[in-house]
Amino acid sequence: METLRLYDFLPSGNGYKIRLLLSQIGMPFERVEVNILKGESRTPEFLSKNPAGKIPLLEIEPGKYLAESNAILIYLSEGTEFLPYDRLLRAQVLQWLFFEQNSHEPFIATSRFLISILGKGDQYKEAIEQKHKSGYAALSLMESYLQTHNFFVGERYTIADIALFAYTHVADEGGFDLTQFPAIQAWIERVKAQPEYISITEESKYCI
Amino acid sequence: METLRLYDFLPSGNGYKIRLLLSQIGMPFERVEVNILKGESRTPEFLSKNPAGKIPLLEIEPGKYLAESNAILIYLSEGTEFLPYDRLLRAQVLQWLFFEQNSHEPFIATSRFLISILGKGDQYKEAIEQKHKSGYAALSLMESYLQTHNFFVGERYTIADIALFAYTHVADEGGFDLTQFPAIQAWIERVKAQPEYISITEESKYCI
CATH class of the missing domain: 3.40.30.10 (Glutaredoxin)
Structure with a gap:
């Protein structure tokens, strides 16, 4: 290969x-x-x-x-422990991945981009307010789910957690207040405790 | 079952x-x-x-x-002719499905919703203008791809076509002008010619 x-x-x-x-x-x-x-x-x-x-x-x-x-x-x-083989569990992983791209990333990632990457939070104030409304709805849905689950699918760490973790754990850089979401915060710690975890701007040791 | x-x-x-x-x-x-x-x-x-x-x-x-x-x-x-089994072709289907939910549906579907379903096109004029910019970018990308392909993946009709067809073929109801996209129009006709095709508000004969 x-x-x-x-x-x-x-x-x-x-x-x-x-x-x-x-x-x-x-x-x-x-x-x-x-x-x-x-x-x-x-x-x-x-x-x-x-x-x-x-x-x-x-x-x-x-x-x-x-x-x-x-x-x-x-x-x-595919074929790793990070994607379940069972048909219904796989479908649930897909459900969360599409949720992330349609109801989460467009609001939470883009707020971070405008505020912390571009540094133009003031210029896009109104757009960010709109994005915060939808972004908080996504976070509330996650919080509610995580109140009774350790991970998003099958009570195991999967790519559904990876996809949702990426922008959730840095949502504060987009002006979101995560302190009101204790179940999300506990889940963030569970993800960070996974083997071979790397932080967002850290190079993988497998990177050549 | x-x-x-x-x-x-x-x-x-x-x-x-x-x-x-x-x-x-x-x-x-x-x-x-x-x-x-x-x-x-x-x-x-x-x-x-x-x-x-x-x-x-x-x-x-x-x-x-x-x-x-x-x-x-x-x-x-899964297991039907509408989802390829080959790993790379499946990945390409997924790529188009995520494109649809992140770069297409939020602009093309929501414009149609505001104008034709809610009937509030005037009230949301500015939001629709923004959506049109991103929606036309998605349509241009599809047009360019369809200039050299009959379908989106593997030159066969798959769920990638179904996902993209759903809101593309009624984009005019969201104020988009499809006449400037001849390759998209030809693809729409190819989708409509598929066996057991039903239109958007038509009940399936398998609906019980």
Whole structure:
């Protein structure tokens, strides 16, 4: 097998999902930094790899690319302990992954991007207020679920936890107050206690 | 196996994805109409089934529920011709499903909802303008891809086509001009020509 190559941007939560999983699987990979703030994901060369102009992007073999962080998570976790084999449990993992991309990331990740990555919180004040409303709804739903569950699917750590952890644990960087969500905070600690955990801007030791 | 029960709202594109697939698989199901405009997806009873308060919701067996339209599509298409078995092709299906939920549906479906379902296009003029910008970016990406492909994955009709078709073919109801996308229009005709195709507000003959 060719070495996997990950086109990535270190502060990105979507990129972090892949780095964290690869670290926990123990799979070597090459990381290529794409500075999205300098337009590096919008060059003709990068767009020829991913027409959507987004990272993370996984080069599975030379010239074969896979986009969308949660699709990459499923592809890489197939056959590992991080994706259940049981049909109904797998479906529940997928349910949370789509929830993350449709009801969580567009509000929680983008608030962090505007405030902490771009540093333009004042300029986008009104947009952020809108995003906070929907983002808090997503956090409340997670809080309620985690009051009676240790992890999101099958009471085991899976890629559903990785996908939701990526932007939830840094939601404060987007102006969200996590202190009102004790069950989420306890779950964050459970995720951080997993073997081979790495933090969001930490290089995996499997990164070559 | 118990009969599947689908909690649904007939004008919903997300609900239509499931109805279309079930019709094409030829699987009987019971359909329960939930009028989201009358708050029927926000009652305590419905929230006990799906805390996100959204349709479609699939009751797989009594008391076991699966939410998120694209997770339901994957669950139901497993083992059918509508989901490839090959690992890379499956990953490409997932890539398009996440693209649909993150970069397409939030702009194209919601514009249609505000204009044609709620009838409040004037009131939300500014929000719709924002959504049109991102929605046209998604349509342009699809157009470009379809200029050299008949379908989204593996040159065969799959759930990636179903997921993208649902809101694309009624994008005009959200104020999008599809006449500038000839490759999308040709693909829409190819989808409509598939066996057991049903239109968005048509009951499946397998609906009991």
